[in-house]
Amino acid sequence: MCEILSNLWRWLCLMPKNETPTSDDDDPNYKTFPHVKKQIESDSIDISDHHVEPISFSSGSTNTEDNIHTSTSHIVVDLSSGCAEDAKTTNAKGKEQPVIDIDCGNQELIPEVVFEEIVTPLISVRRIGPYTSAQRILLVGEGDFSFSASLAVAFGASAANITATSLNTKKYLIKNYGQFVTNKAELETRCSTVLHGVDVTKMLRHPVLGSMVFDRIIFNFPHALNCVATYTKPLPHQKLIREFLLNAKEMIGEGGEIHITSKSNGVYLEWDIPKIGSVIGIKLIQQVKFKRSKYPGYSPKYACDDEDFDCNPSKTYKFGKVTLFR
Ligand SMILES: C[S@@+](CC[C@H](N)C(=O)[O-])C[C@H]1O[C@@H](n2cnc3c(N)ncnc32)[C@H](O)[C@@H]1O
Incomplete structure (x- = not known):
């Protein structure tokens, strides 16, 4: 049953099929789609490349x-x-x-x-926060996968609409996060897709994700990786967010949104996430206070250890494509 559901959702997420991807010299696991290269290089927005419309019931x-x-x-x-x-x-x-x-x-x-x-x-639609089981949802940069699992559980018996990913390998996550195995099982029993080794700065060229379109792409608490010492300057984090947005904006369909949740006090305000979006030509639709309590089981994690961090106060910045033509 999972296979049927996953294939159906995968099919709903397909990107244009008349392109032949080429291999990336840096990393054979990633491929380059011609339309992607063109758009990343130019930073322009081409809404005509996406052929899949959101489901309208x-x-x-x-x-x-x-x-x-x-x-x-x-x-x-x-x-x-x-x-x-x-x-x-x-x-x-x-x-x-x-x-x-x-x-x-x-x-x-x-x-x-x-x-x-x-x-x-x-077909029966369930909701948690701003997310529903009718949306094609991609989660990136997951820690112990507790946020993805919280959505999946809220969606009931099937959460095949969720694709949850981490940069870290499965082996690392098992060693680093006590709840990872349980969270992953919550996802997989509900037919969600779980992928590891997904780098948001080049996910457009990922062999599975590169051919998919999503309604929501979510990155909670992006933080440039450095397990030896925390980067105190904003630049590495801004670069990560910029590259994530450049990739993500090519992976959302019409009406699609990219959600970044980040702390909204102290040094984090220097990251100026809305400005990063505007520089790359996407529109800030809304910024809302993030409430962890809306997501039962969610434990925001540091990148390199199993400690929860205090995610209060935080905001979710919601971005969408600039609509050129009506
Ligand atoms: C502060 S942790 C937040 C983890 C998780 N999103 C959460 O809310 O618990 C920052 C996360 O960003 C991820 N990350 C950093 N650079 C990344 C990249 N290039 N691609 C994907 N994820 C990345 C790290 O692996 C880490 O899991």
Whole structure:
């Protein structure tokens, strides 16, 4: 079941398929997609590269719950192109509503596969903080994965919409964080994808993530890594955040958001996260107070040991793409 769910979510996250990635000379685990290179180099925003629209369960409404329980889904999937065409739901009154709209471009014709009974019983939307089980969510820079696990548990039996990642290796995390194994199990039993060795400064070229699009990308308490001594100057942290944002802005779909949570006092204010966003051409949508208590089980961790740190006061900065055309 996990495999079906993960593949379905992976498919919903697919980026344009008509590009051949090339290997990165620095690191064979990372690949370069031509459209990515072009955008990173120019710092420009090209919203036309993303073909996957967020799922819309009802016309003109963002509250999906009421509609979902009375709907039957009927998604026609063109497997060889990875595109769904004419995907619709039918609500209780028998009225057809569009669900997924993917621009397939010129691709070969294929046999159709109908996912019918599989999809219907799995759709029920759950919420925690600003996050829902209907969003394609990428978490990066995780410590002991307690934040990802908190979201997954809140989403119920299935959290296949979550992709949770860390820079550190699995071996390091097992050794460093007492709750890591338990948190990872909470994620995997709910069909979330867990990846290690993901560097946010080059995640666009990651062999799995590089071809995916997300509705929310979350980095909690980014901190440039140095386990010997903490960097006191803002520059290394600003550089990390800048490079993260440059990658992340190419990985969100229309209406997608990038969330960075960071301390909002003392030296952390010198990082000036809103300014980093504006310099690279993304829009600060909102900054809100972050409340750890909203996320049961979440323990914000230092990068190099299992100590919790005091994350009060903190803010979440929410960024989105600048909309060029309406
Ligand atoms: C203060 S810890 C916060 C950990 C976790 N996000 C939390 O809230 O508990 C900073 C995290 O940033 C991660 N990090 C630093 N540089 C990174 C990079 N280039 N790519 C991905 N993660 C990075 C570290 O591995 C560490 O887990």
